[in-house]
Amino acid sequence: MDAVAERRGRSLNLRFDNAETLMPPNDAPPRYRWQRVVEYSDFSDWAAISRHFAPLFAQASSLAPGSSLRQEARRIAAAHSNPLDRARAALRLVQQEVRYIYVGLNGGNLTPATADETWQRRYGDCKGKTALLLALLAELGIEAEPVLANNAGADDGLDARLPNPMMFDHVLVRARINGTDYWLDGTLPPVAGPSADPVMPYRWFLPLRARGGSIQPLEWRPAERPDEVTLHEIDSRAGFDQPARITTTTIVRGIQGLQQQVQFSALTPAQLLNAFRQQGVGNTWQAIDDVQWRYDPAARASVLTISGTGTVDWQDDGNGARSLTLPGGGFSPPERRARSAEQNQDLPFYNEPGFACHVTTVRLPDSTHASHWSFNSGFDTRMFGRNHYRAFELRDGAIRMVRGSRIERRELEAAIVRRDNARIAAFDNTMALISYNPTRGRSDTAAGTRVPATYEIDWTADYVPCLSSIAAN
Incomplete structure (x- = not known):
């Protein structure tokens, strides 16, 4: 790419004459499938993306003073004393009572609907369900944060890429409960409770934090239980x-x-x-x-x-x-x-x-x-x-x-x-x-x-x- 790149001020010109077709190396890891890609980004690093999106979910998960979700949280707290059981009940409520429907209009492809809106509609996408779950967990006193991930399996080599929010197609919750990190996905069926490992085999994820968070790897190890x-x-x-x-x-x-x-x-x-x-x-x-x-x-x-x-x-x-x-x-x-x-x-x-x-x-x-x-x-x-x-x-x-x-x-x-x-x-x-x-x-x-x-x-x-x-x- 460097051999054909012409840089002029704020422009970059790449000219190819009869360029040969490049074939990804056979049987190589997925990150080697990227061929002749030019990336650009307004974000200086992954932490900048984290800082940019964290306030959107913080605002969306803030409940109105008279929100009926506060009553739902009180009901869960009264029924369960263990924080993990409370988190499981909150997750099941989001999974079972809110239908999954993608919301992508009016900026909704990146901006979550509020927890109150999603609960009132009884439908939402991963963003709305995550905001709803974060609101419930906050009411229950459980530490949690939204996490961006890639469900399509296209995150191999993410650490070598320029920071780009479009590299993620999913958001879920990671909660700290009794000293252990648990993954909670509101889009899964209600039988999928909090788990120490996510259901999807993520390689990298990005926690959304007000002070910024860097992408983090998930260590791979051979399966202990048969699929x-x-x-x-x-x-x-x-x-x-x-x-x-x-x-x-x-x-x-x-x-x-x-x-x-x-x-x-x-x-x-x-x-x-x-x-x-x-x-x-x-x-x-x-x-x-x-x-x-x-x-x-x-x-x-x-x-x-x-x-x-x-x-x-x-x-x-x-x-x-x-x-x-x-x-x-x-x-x-x-x-x-x-x-x-x-x-x-x-x-x-x-x-x-x-x-x-x-x-x-x-x-x-x-x-x-x-x-x-x-x-x-x-x-x-x-x-x-x-x-x-x-x-x-x-x-x-x-x-x-x-x-x-x-x-x-x-x-x-x-x-x-x-x-x-x-x-x-x-x-x-x-x-x-x-x-x-x-x-x-x-x-x-x-x-x-x-x-x-x-x-x-x-x-x-x-x-x-x-x-x-x-x-x-």
Whole structure:
């Protein structure tokens, strides 16, 4: 850019003749997607933006002397003595009683409607809901501040940009309660209470303060709880040739879990059962008997359980032997990660964070003996910043399998990528296979590994044995 820039007084002229198209480096972090960008700003730094917008929210969250919101705050205070419970009740009021509608007219794209206006209208956008929540928290004596953030995921590299308020598309509240910072988002469904981590994976945020605040990073760390857990229970105790009792449970967290909450909470149990019968019968199930759904606020997860009967696809291996490929048990080999020759080969590579867990339990036919069953290998492999884990156990008449996949490094140095490219050929991508052979004894290779069945533990808990490091604790 410097090679073509002409500076004349207060003007800048950039002239390109037949400029080549620039392509962002393949597989690089999002901040490298910016190409040939000229930025300008009237703000000297991020603190100037903070100082500029803080008074707007301070004014919007100031209540009129006769505001009915004061009565709402008194009601919350009378019902709850703990500050965190009070904050949770105030947040739920904003989420549940005020519909989300974007307000962008007459300067409303940046200026919040007042708390009283939003409460009277019973609708508001993130700005109005934030002002309303700030007003309630102030009445309850809870320290809180508005925070600008980017919900679109476009905040990687924000610290290298010129200060620009349009880099943010969302505002929410950060409160200090009992010595801990909590995030409160009035635009989320009412099951999303105060949390130590925001629901959205922000990299940077800007607190709005009268004296100014600088952008602050949010430290990234590998997820401690799976974003999604899928449980399969196949009850074949009646025999190989009989329909099995099949139960599947999915536990979904984060924004996808909240989307399920919005979708499923609008349905009656009968409607939910009918919908899954129409979609599911003929695939896994011959019949679906029951569908249960709930949102668990403590686990911050949507929990869906479907149960019924179905035919298990046992492979006939001859002479009474059978085998079965377990659902959710295999890994596809990683793809080779590389860039074209004209791109920078030394830039880091990017992993989209995620943590998924599959658990399958097969209750074995009562007519068989445990010594005639076996299963293939487990493994614990790290490649391209991802942990691939699988373990089996045969116990109490059931084979249990757990398979976990977690991103442990969001960015990878090019040298690590080159090393792991050379390891792809050796990656174990075998499917999870269990086998029954009445003519030979058991020959598993995972002695000592403890794998709980789908029905033995609470899989919505904070720590579930989906990885070797967690299984060992």
